[in-house]
Amino acid sequence: MQERDCSMPVETDGYAIQGSSIENIDIGFYEYVDEALNLHVTSNGGFKKVPVTWLASERAFQIKNNVALRDASGHLKLPLITVNRTSIIKDPSFKGAYQAHNQLPSSGPRGYKNNPYHVGRKIKSVKSSEFMENDLNEKTLGQNNNGYTITKKIVYEEVYIPIPVYISINYSINIRTEYQQQMNQLIVPFISSTGQINSFVFEKNGYRYEAFIQQDYGLSNNSDNLGEEERYFSTKIEVKVLGYVHGEGINDPKPQVVTKENIVEVKLVGERLVKNISDDKNYV
Secondary structure (H helix, E strand, O other): OOOOOOOOOOEEOOOEOOOOOHHHHHHHHHHHHHHHHHOOEEEEEEEEEOOOOEEEOOOOHHHHHHHHOOOOOOOOOOOOEEEEEEEEEEOOOOOOOOOOOOOOOOOOOOOOOOOOOOEEEEOHHHHHHHHHHHHHHHHOOOOOOEEEOOOOOOOOEEEEEEEOEEEEEEEEEEEOOHHHHHHHHHHHHHHHOOOOOEEEEEEOOOOOEEEEEEEEEEEEEEOOOOOOOOOOOOEEEEEEEEEEOOOOOOHHHOOOOOEOOOOOOOOOOOOOEEEEOOOOOEEE
C-alpha cells in the first residue's frame, strides 16, 4: 500500500486533488458574482461592465491598490459592487449526506481510516503492464479470445479524503450606483437569473456549493437630501452558502489526501516434505 501526506494539492501521476476550504468557497462565490453574472450598466461612457471588489482589505490598502475605483479626491467611482463575508456558522443540524460524528484519532498510524471518504480511482498503467508482461512470460493469462489477451490483474490507485465538515457562510453583496436606472439594471439579474426559486449552485476546483438568496433586498438612497453630498442608490443582497471543508488546512497534522493501491495478486509460500529413506525420518 502507498500513502501520501499532504495539506496542499497533490500531484498523482497527472491529476491534482485539493480539499474544499473557506478560501475556495470565497473565491468561487466572488467569481460567480463577477464572472457568471457579468453585470453591465448603461453609463455616460456607454454599456460597460461594473467592477466587483472583495471588501476585506483595509481601506488604505484598497485606495492604494484599486486606483481605478476612486477619483482624484478618493471618492468611489460609481457604479460599484462589493462582496463581503459576514459570518460562518457550524450548525450541528446541517451535516449533509454524512450524519455520523466521525472524530479522527489524535495519534496512531496515518491511513485511510483517518480519511474514510472515497472520491475516485485511476488505473496505474505502468504496474498493470508489469503484471501483464509477467503473465505473458509465464503463459498464465486469464483467457485468450480471438487473439486478444485478457487479464484481470489491474492495479488501481484509490483516493481517500476526510469526511467533509459542513458549514454555512453568509455573504453580503452591496450594490452602489449614482442613478436609479443603473440600480434597476443591476438587481434584476439577481431576481430573474434563478427563475422561480432563490437558490443557485456555483463551483470551484471541482467542488459544488449551493447558495440561497435571501428574500429581502435592502434598498436605501439619499435622494431626499438636497445638500452637496454625492447622490447614491444602494442595495444590500444577503446570500447564504451551504459549504463544507476538508481537514484543518495547513494546521492539520493528518494527511488531507491518501492514495492507496489495491492488491491484485497474493502468493502463498508452500512447504515441501522431504523423506529420508535410510532412517525413515521426515524433514520439513
